Every structure is written in C-alpha cells, then in structure tokens.
Amino acid sequence: MTPIVEVRDLHKRFGELEVLKGIDFTVAEGEVVSIIGASGSGKTTLLRCLNLLEEFHRGDVLIGGEAIGYHLRRGQRVRIGEREVARQRAMTGMVFQAFNLFPHMSALDNVTLGLTKVRGMPRPQAVELADHWLDRVGMLKRRDHRPSQLSGGQQQRVAIARAIAMSPKVMLFDEATSALDPERVGEVLETIRSLAQEGMTMVLVTHEMRFARDVSDKVVFMEDGRIAEQGPPQRLFLNPESPRLQAFLKTSSF
Amino acid sequence: MDWTYFFNEVVNNRDALLHGTAITFAVSLIAILTGTVLGIVIGIAVTYGNKPLRWPARLYIDIIRGTPVLVLVLATFYVSAAVGLNFNAFQAGALALTLFCASHVGEILRGALQSLSRGQIEAGRAIGLTFDGIFRYILFPQALRYALPTWITAAVEMVKASTLLSVIGVAELLLTTQQIISNNFLNMQFYLLAGVIYFLIDFAIEQVGRFIGRRLDQPTRRTV
Amino acid sequence: MNYHFNFAPILEQWPLLLSGIGLGLLLALVSIAIGSVLGLVVAFASRAPSRWLRSLAFTWISILRNLPILVIVLFLFFGMPQLGLSLDKITSFVVALSLYASAYMAEVFRGGLLSVPQGLVEAGQAIGLTSLRIKRYIVLPIMFRNALPAFGNNFISLFKDTSLAATIAVPELTFYARKINSETFRVIEVWLVASLLYIVCCYAITLVLRAMEKRLVLEKA
Ligand SMILES: Nc1ncnc2c1ncn2[C@@H]1O[C@H](COP(=O)(O)OP(=O)(O)OP(=O)(O)O)[C@@H](O)[C@H]1O
Ligand SMILES: [Mg+2]
Numbered sequence: 022m023t024p025i026v027e028v029r030d031l032h033k034r035f036g037e038l039e040v041l042k043g044i045d046f047t048v049a050e051g052e053v054v055s056i057i058g059a060s061g062s063g064k065t066t067l068l069r070c071l072n073l074l075e076e077f078h079r080g081d082v083l084i085g086g087e088a089i090g091y092h093l094r095r096g097q098r099v100r101i102g103e104r105e106v107a108r109q110r111a112m113t114g115m116v117f118q119a120f121n122l123f124p125h126m127s128a129l130d131n132v133t134l135g136l137t138k139v140r141g142m143p144r145p146q147a148v149e150l151a152d153h154w155l156d157r158v159g160m161l162k163r164r165d166h167r168p169s170q171l172s173g174g175q176q177q178r179v180a181i182a183r184a185i186a187m188s189p190k191v192m193l194f195d196e197a198t199s200a201l202d203p204e205r206v207g208e209v210l211e212t213i214r215s216l217a218q219e220g221m222t223m224v225l226v227t228h229e230m231r232f233a234r235d236v237s238d239k240v241v242f243m244e245d246g247r248i249a250e251q252g253p254p255q256r257l258f259l260n261p262e263s264p265r266l267q268a269f270l271k272t273s274s275f
Numbered sequence: 276m277d278w279t280y281f282f283n284e285v286v287n288n289r290d291a292l293l294h295g296t297a298i299t300f301a302v303s304l305i306a307i308l309t310g311t312v313l314g315i316v317i318g319i320a321v322t323y324g325n326k327p328l329r330w331p332a333r334l335y336i337d338i339i340r341g342t343p344v345l346v347l348v349l350a351t352f353y354v355s356a357a358v359g360l361n362f363n364a365f366q367a368g369a370l371a372l373t374l375f376c377a378s379h380v381g382e383i384l385r386g387a388l389q390s391l392s393r394g395q396i397e398a399g400r401a402i403g404l405t406f407d408g409i410f411r412y413i414l415f416p417q418a419l420r421y422a423l424p425t426w427i428t429a430a431v432e433m434v435k436a437s438t439l440l441s442v443i444g445v446a447e448l449l450l451t452t453q454q455i456i457s458n459n460f461l462n463m464q465f466y467l468l469a470g471v472i473y474f475l476i477d478f479a480i481e482q483v484g485r486f487i488g489r490r491l492d493q494p495t496r497r498t499v
Numbered sequence: 500m501n502y503h504f505n506f507a508p509i510l511e512q513w514p515l516l517l518s519g520i521g522l523g524l525l526l527a528l529v530s531i532a533i534g535s536v537l538g539l540v541v542a543f544a545s546r547a548p549s550r551w552l553r554s555l556a557f558t559w560i561s562i563l564r565n566l567p568i569l570v571i572v573l574f575l576f577f578g579m580p581q582l583g584l585s586l587d588k589i590t591s592f593v594v595a596l597s598l599y600a601s602a603y604m605a606e607v608f609r610g611g612l613l614s615v616p617q618g619l620v621e622a623g624q625a626i627g628l629t630s631l632r633i634k635r636y637i638v639l640p641i642m643f644r645n646a647l648p649a650f651g652n653n654f655i656s657l658f659k660d661t662s663l664a665a666t667i668a669v670p671e672l673t674f675y676a677r678k679i680n681s682e683t684f685r686v687i688e689v690w691l692v693a694s695l696l697y698i699v700c701c702y703a704i705t706l707v708l709r710a711m712e713k714r715l716v717l718e719k720a
Contacts, residue, residue: 074621103629111627121622124717125640134636135626169717180622187626341698343662346673349680350690357686358502435567442666449570456577463578470570477565 023086024049025191025222026071031080033066040066041077042246048191048239051220055233055254058243059269064226067243068193071224072115073106084112085190111139114184118196120176122168128155128179129164132186140187154182158212174205178212191222199228230273234258242266281464288455295451296472302365302447303434306372310433311426313373314380321381322388323410332381339378344436347371352443368440372433379429386425387418420491427484431477438473448472508683509692512675519672520696523661526671529593531654534600535608541601542608556605563602569663571595576667588667600657607649611642644715651708655701662697672696 026048033041040063048054056064069075071082073090081088089109091098100106122131132151136142142150155161158178168176177197185192194213198206210232217223217236227233233240234254241251242263250263261267285292320332339347351371355362362370391414399409441450452469456462509516545556563571572595576588586594615638623633665674676693680686 072625074624107624107627107629110624113625115622115625117618117622117625119618121616121618123619123622123637123641125644135628138632138636139627167717183622183626338694338698341701342694343659343673343697345662345665346676346690346694346697349673349677350694353680353686354690431565438567438569439663441569449567449573453573463574463581466570466574466578470566470574473567473570474562474565478561481561481565 022050024083025052025085026224027081027083027086028067028071029081029083031067031070031077031082033063033070033075033077040246041070043080044246044248046241046248046251048222048224050222052238053217053223053225053236054239054241055237056224056226056241056243057228057230057233057269057273058249062243063246064243065195068115068195068224068226071191071193072113073110074115076100084109087112107139111135111187112190114187114189114192116177116180116184116192116194116197118200120168120173120180120200122176122180122183124168127165127167128160128171128182131168131179132183135183135187150186151182154186155179158182159208172205173201174208177201177209181209181212181216185216185221191224192216194223194225194227196226196228228273230258230270242269244269278464280459281461284455284459284461284465285468291451291455292448292468292472295446295448298365298445298447298451299434299437299449299476302369302372302440302445303430303437305369306376306433306437307430310373310376311380313377315384317377317381318384318388319410321385323406336378336381336385339374340382344371344375345439345442347375348439348443364440364444368437368443368445372436372440375436376429376433379432380426383422383425383429384418387422388414390421391417423491424484424488427480427488430484431480434473434476434480502687504688505685506688506692508685509679509688512679515675515679516672516692516696519670519675520700522669523658523664523671524700526589526593526596526661526664526669527654527658530596530600531604531650531657533593533597534657535604535650537597537601538604538606539608541605542612545605545609546612560602560605563599564606566599568595568599568660569666571599572663572667588664588669592664592667592669596657596660599660600653603653603656604650607646607653608642610649611646612638614645615641641717644717647708647712647716651705651712654708655704658700658704659697 024047026046028044028046031041031044032039044067046054056067058064066075070077071084077090082090087109089112090100090106092101093099101109122128123134126134129148129151132154133144133147136147136150137144140147152161152164155164158181160175160178160182163171163175163179168179171179181192181197197213198209201209206229210229213223213225214232214236225233225237237254239251240254240257242249242257242261242265244263244265250257250261250266257266258270261270317332317335320328321336324332342350348368348371351374352362352364352367355367355370395413395417396406396409399413404412437447438449440447441453444450446454448469452465456465459465541556541559544552545560547553547556572592575586575595576591579586579591619637619641620633623637628636661671662673664671665677668674672693676689680689683689
C-alpha cells in the first residue's frame with residue numbers, strides 16, 4: 022500500500038545555511054508519527070516543506086503517492102503553478118503553534134472559509150460540516166465567537182477543526198501546545214489524542230515527550246537537519262541507540 | 276513652451292524669491308520654536324495638571340486642532356485688528372502658526388508621556404525621587420525620544436502651513452510667487468518652482484529627522 | 500475694550516453657512532474616496548516584487564506629502580490650463596485634494612498591510628487558498644479594520660483642508676465666512692461662528708467614526 026507521506030532525500034537551504042540535509046521517512050495510513058529533537062534541528066522546516074510553505078532544493082515529497090511542489094520539465098526541476106500548489110496544500114492540514122485564526126471571522130467562518138472557497142461547497146453544507154467538526158473538538162457552543170473572545174486552548178481547537186474539516190490526507194501539528202498556558206495544554210492534547218484514536222494520519226512536532234510516547238506509532242528524532250534515529254516509541258524512549266538521543270532524552274522532561 | 280523666458284524670469288526675480296524663501300523660513304522657525312515651548316507647557320498641563328490646569332489646556336488643544344489652519348490664520352489676522360492689537364500681517368500670521376504648532380506639540384507630548392508606563396513613576400518614587408525629579412530625569416527624556424518623529428512631521432506641517440499666510444498678505448514664498456506670476460503669467464512654471472522649493476525644504480527636514488532618529492535609537496538598541 | 504457682540508447679521512446668513520459646510524463635507528468625502536483607491540494601489544505597489552514599482556510608490560508618497568496642499572491646488576487650477584487642461588474650480592480642487600489624500604492613505608494602508616501577521620497568510624495558504632483569495636478574504640479585511648482609526652484622522656484633516664478651496668472661490672464655509680466678514684464687519688462673531696462650526700463638525704465626525712471603530716476594529720486576541 023502506498024504510504025500517505027513519503028519523503029525522499031529532502032534538502033532545504035536558507036541561503037547558505039543548509040537546514041535539512043537529506044531526510045527520508047514515511048507515514049502510513051492511520052499512523053501517528055512524532056518528530057522530536059533539539060531546538061533548531063529543523064523540525065518546523067520539515068513540516069512546512071510537507072505543506073509547501075517552504076520551497077525545497079532537492080528530493081521529493083509525496084502525499085498520497087503524488088509528488089508535490091515540483092515537476093520535471095526537460096530534466097529541470099520547476100516549481101508548479103500557484104493553483105496547483107494551493108490544491109496540493111489542501112491535501113495536508115496544518116495546525117500552527119500560534120493558532121493563526123483569522124481574527125475578523127467567527128470560529129464558524131474560520132472553518133467554512135476553506136470549505137466554500139477552496140472545496141466549492143455550498144454554504145449550508147459547509148456550515149453543517151463545520152458544526153460537526155466544531156462539535157468534535159468541543160467548540161460548537163462557541164461557534165459564533167471571535168478568536169479574541171476565546172482562550173488559547175479554545176482557539177487551537179478551532180484551528181484543528183479548520184484544518185481537519187478540509188478532509189486532508191494527513192494532519193500536521195507544529196508544537197500545537199507550546200504557546201498555551203499550562204492549564205490549557207491538556208484539552209488540546211486530548212483533542213489530538215482522540216483524533217488519533219479515530220485513525221487520522223498525523224505528523225506531530227512536539228516537546229511533550231510523554232504525549233509522544235503515548236500516542237505515536239513511530240517517533241522520529243532529528244539532529245542538525247538529519248534523522249538520527251527513528252522507530253517505535255518504546256524502543257526510542259526506553260532503549261535509545263545514539264548517544265545524541267540519550268543525551269536529548271536526559272534533558273527533556275516527561 | 277518658452278523655457279528660456281522662464282529662466283530669465285527666475286534670474287530677474289531671484290532676489291524676490293530668495294526673500295520670500297527667507298520669510299517662509301523665518302515664520303516657520305518662529306512658529307516651531309515658540310510653538311514647541313508653549314506646546315510642552317500645554318502637554319505637561321494636560322497630562323499631569325490638576326483640574327484647573329488640565330481643562331483649559333485640553334480645551335485649547337481641541338479648539339485649535341478642530342479649526343482649519345486657514346480659519347485660524349484669517350481669524351487671528353482680522354480679530355487681532357478688531358480688538359485693537361496693531362499686528363502687521365507677519366506678526367498675526369506668526370502668532371496663528373505658533374498657536375497651531377503649540378496645540379500639535381501639546382498633543383504629541385501628551386501621547387508620548389501617556390505611553391510611558393506608570394511603573395516607571397513608581398520605580399522613581401521607590402528610589403526616593405520627587406515627581407519633579409522623576410519627570411526631569413525619567414519621563415521627559417524618554418518622551419522626547421518617543422515624540423521626535425512626530426515632532427519632525429509637525430515641523431514639516433508648519434512649513435506647509437506657512438503658505439496660508441499668503442492669503443493675509445505675508446510676502447512669503449507663495450505670495451512672492453503669485454506676485455511674480457501676475458507680471459509674467461507663467462503660472463505653471465512658477466508654481467512648479469515653488470513646489471520644488473517647498474519640497475526640498477520639507478524633504479530636508481524629514482531626512483534630518485530620520486538621521487537624528489537613528490542616532491537616538493542606537494543606545495537603546497545596543498543595550499538589548 | 501467695548502465691543503458689542505451682534506450675531507444677528509451672521510445668523511441671517513445661516514443657509515449659506517450650512518451649504519458651505521455641506522459642500523466642504525462633500526469635497527472631503529469624494530476626495531478621500533478617490534484618494535483611498537489611489538492610495539491602496541500605491542500601498543500595494545510599495546510592497547511589490549518589482550524594485551522599480553516600489554521606488555515609484557515611495558517617490559509618489561514622498562513628493563505629495565512634502566508639498567503644501569495650497570501649492571498643489573493653485574498649480575492645478577492656474578497652472579494646468581497652460582498645458583491645455585482647464586478644469587473648473589471644484590473639479591480641480593477635488594483632484595488636488597485626492598492626490599494629496601492618496602499619499603496619506605497609501606501610508607495608512609501600508610501600515611495596515613504590515614499589521615497583517617504573516618502567520619495568517621500562511622494559515623490561508625495551508626487550507627489551499629490562492630494568493631488572490633488570501634488578499635480578498637484575509638489581508639484586505641484585516642487591513643481595512645486596522646486602518647480605520649487612521650482613516651478617520653485623515654478624513655478629518657481633509658475636511659479641514661477643504662477650507663483652502665476658498666482661495667479659488669469655491670463657495671464652502673471659509674469662503675462665506677470671508678464674504679460675511681467683509682460685508683458686515685462683524686469680525687469676531689464671524690470667525691467665532693466659523694471655527695465653532697468646524698469644531699462641531701469635526702467632533703461629530705469623530706463620534707461617528709468611533710462608533711464604527713467599536714464595531715469593526717479587531718481587539719487583540
Ligand atoms: N526563514 C528562515 N530563514 C533563515 N533561517 C531559518 C528560517 N527558518 C528557520 N531557519 C533556521 O533553520 C534552522 C531550523 O529551524 P526550525 O525552525 O526548523 O527548527 P525547529 O527544530 O523547529 O526548532 P524549535 O524547536 O526551536 O521550533 C534554524 O537554525 C533556524 O535558525
Ligand atoms: Mg519549530
């Protein structure tokens with residue numbers, strides 16, 4: 022079976038600085054993969070490449086078997102057109118550290134915008150679907166609230182509904198809880214956990230080690246732009262092979 | 276279009292043009308300097324004054340800022356004569372611009388002072404400074420720095436507003452230009468010339484302001 | 500000083516004064532509308548990928564902001580006919596004020612554009628919106644809301660600047676005030692009434708704008 026996400030030999034530079042130095046990994050359907058690693062190791066950059074928010078210089082990213090972002094024209098790698106990029110971006114759902122809800126729209130409209138303008142859904146149907154997902158993340162009662170009237174945790178749950186309502190093939194979370202007050206972290210992790218249990222394919226960048234251990238099928242440890250070690254959480258957390266990961270786990274809190 | 280005629284006319288009228296420019300400079304400078312001093316007093320009164328001080332200052336700012344400068348100029352000119360003050364056009368014009376400048380500076384300073392946190396006043400108290408000392412050593416220097424860009428804008432506004440004195444007969448640059456035009460009918464060319472001169476003056480003020488602004492910014496940036 | 504106030508000669512001219520205010524408001528409204536459209540174009544140009552376009556935008560802003568509005572008014576009304584472009588006094592004043600407004604509105608919109616966080620653009624991209632749609636549904640609505648207070652201040656400034664139309668005999672409030680001044684010699688009363696009318700109008704505009712802001716401006720999340 023084709024994996025949902027397949028990354029082959031991915032390289033990414035910011036000017037002179039090479040941030041991703043050849044990344045290979047796959048995510049199978051229904052799999053939950055956590056990416057851990059020190060600050061600056063390239064986790065966010067990797068996630069943003071999967072969503073084409075960053076361009077990359079070498080290698081391929083395949084979502085559902087489709088190579089995204091580039092195609093070959095006469096042996097040259099060319100970035101595809103804007104419309105195609107937009108379509109491919111909608112195949113993945115992104116949840117940002119800073120929520121990034123549209124401040125001038127209600128929670129409901131945040132979710133329906135993509136459904137009506139990208140998916141071309143009629144408004145009533147979009148509202149119905151949005152209500153379903155807002156209910157799923159426990160935000161239906163606040164569907165008419167503006168982001169400024171919601172707590173951080175509530176905003177992040179709306180952001181999750183906004184992404185998942187587009188029925189992406191895979192959900193990407195970039196430190197979804199690290200901008201939250203400690204007492205708000207639980208509600209968002211609970212939401213993510215329940216989506217995972219329903220079989221949603223996910224890639225999580227996280228500093229919540231205990232959570233990564235509990236929900237993931239696979240953990241990827243990044244070190245300086247490369248994957249230093251990957252495997253099932255039990256093995257990585259209990260028997261880390263590389264000294265780097267051992268050191269990293271020692272300094273991480275569970 | 277006869278440009279040689281225009282250039283000859285510029286040369287013939289160079290003294291008048293220079294004189295007009297000098298008057299523009301003089302009246303703007305008077306307005307900016309006295310207006311700033313007056314404005315600082317008003318700004319402090321509005322921000323920290325007790326009621327009998329605060330209210331007149333507030334009223335002053337609102338009245339002057341709610342009135343178009345041209346109306347202020349005309350009113351100062353005609354009313355000063357009507358109440359028996361024997362101002363000439365230059366004096367009346369300079370007074371109007373000064374009043375205008377003071378209201379702007381007052382408002383700018385108020386904004387700057389109020390943007391400073393109350394915590395600083397308390398911190399000053401905690402080390403035993405009186406309000407006088409707090410104001411002089413802590414608040415005012417910061418407010419000056421904060422207000423500088425807007426103050427420069429106000430200075431540019433004063434030069435621009437000085438053109439309105441042409442209406443009451445102050446022979447500054449614009450009225451001089453109009454007088455020259457009434458002799459040679461080179462409307463387009465001479466208004467263009469006046470525009471270029473005003474632009475250069477204002478642009479220069481703006482650049483100087485940017486330069487000072489960058490210099491002032493440096494120490495704070497270095498400590499971060 | 501024994502000046503005897505007599506407002507009667509001025510109050511007799513009430514309809515004229517009111518029509519003067521009406522014309523002033525109209526001139527300001529038309530000018531800020533045209534100026535906003537122009538300003539929006541200039542604001543986008545100032546952030547365009549093309550260097551040439553960017554410097555054109557900044558030159559536009561810098562020139563118009565550093566010119567006295569009266570010089571622009573006189574140049575357009577008296578100077579342009581020499582180039583074969585004669586406009587009537589109202590049109591030429593509106594053109595002058597619109598150009599002037601465009602520079603200030605361009606600054607307002609530039610600030611508004613800068614105030615839209617990049618993260619929101621990315622959130623739009625992430626759900627698959629094209630850049631045109633991101634501008635339409637995300638960037639522009641937020642920019643307009645953020646720009647509203649500055650827009651209001653500019654409108655009030657422009658309304659006050661309509662007094663300059665009196666210099667080319669456009670019959671707005673200042674024009675009538677001068678007329679009544681020279682006809683009645685009730686000097687103090689005329690200018691008292693005129694400035695009071697301007698102040699009241701500016702205050703009324705402020706109130707309307709504040710009510711709009713309350714409904715539209717985004718609170719910080
Ligand atoms: N837009 C950019 N321009 C230049 N360098 C960048 C940019 N974004 C990231 N980098 C650099 O790329 C490297 C990887 O950054 P990235 O944000 O992917 O790290 P991360 O693993 O997500 O770190 P953290 O845990 O702190 O979020 C860092 O050295 C960073 O400074
Ligand atoms: Mg990161």
